[in-house]
Amino acid sequence: MAGNVSITLQNTDEGRAIINAISADNAEAVVNVYPSMTKIDCPGRLIVNRESIESEMGRPFDLQELQLSLVSLAGNVDEDDDKFVLEWNR
Numbered sequence: 001m002a003g004n005v006s007i008t009l010q011n012t013d014e015g016r017a018i019i020n021a022i023s024a025d026n027a028e029a030v031v032n033v034y035p036s037m038t039k040i041d042c043p044g045r046l047i048v049n050r051e052s053i054e055s056e057m058g059r060p061f062d063l064q065e066l067q068l069s070l071v072s073l074a075g076n077v078d079e080d081d082d083k084f085v086l087e088w089n090r
Contacts (some may be wrong), residue, residue, distance in 0.1 A: 005046050005075030005086040008039040014057065015069040021052035037071050044074070048084035 003007050007022070009015040011033070019038050029042040039089055040046065053061045075086035 003088065004041045004043055005073075005085060006039055006041045006090065007046060007048070007073045008071040009069045010037055010071060011035070012069060014065075017056040018048070018053055018066065018069055021056045022046065022048055025049050025052050030036050042086075044089040045085065048086075050082050 004011045009019055015038070019031065019040065022040055023029055025048070026040075026042050026046050029040050030048065032041070048063070048066065050061055050063050053063075063079060063081065066084060073086060076089050078085045078087070
């Protein structure tokens with residue numbers, strides 16, 4: 001399956017920092033802000049980098065903390081300690 005992958009996060013202070021980091025790292029991402037959440041769509045592949053989030057938050061960040069702000073996602077997940085990748089298997 002080809003197409004967009006997406007991640008939707010809560011509009012909290014931490015969620016906004018994650019959203020800013022994702023937007024900075026994924027030039028093709030389309031960000032849609034709603035009253036309580038933000039949905040980010042990206043063609044093919046979306047990467048969430050731990051270092052980018054840490055830079056936005058100004059503190060260490062464990063990628064498992066992403067689950068606290070996560071509303072939904074679309075795509076197959078591949079993650080390790082440094083990155084969280086969404087893409088459709090080819």
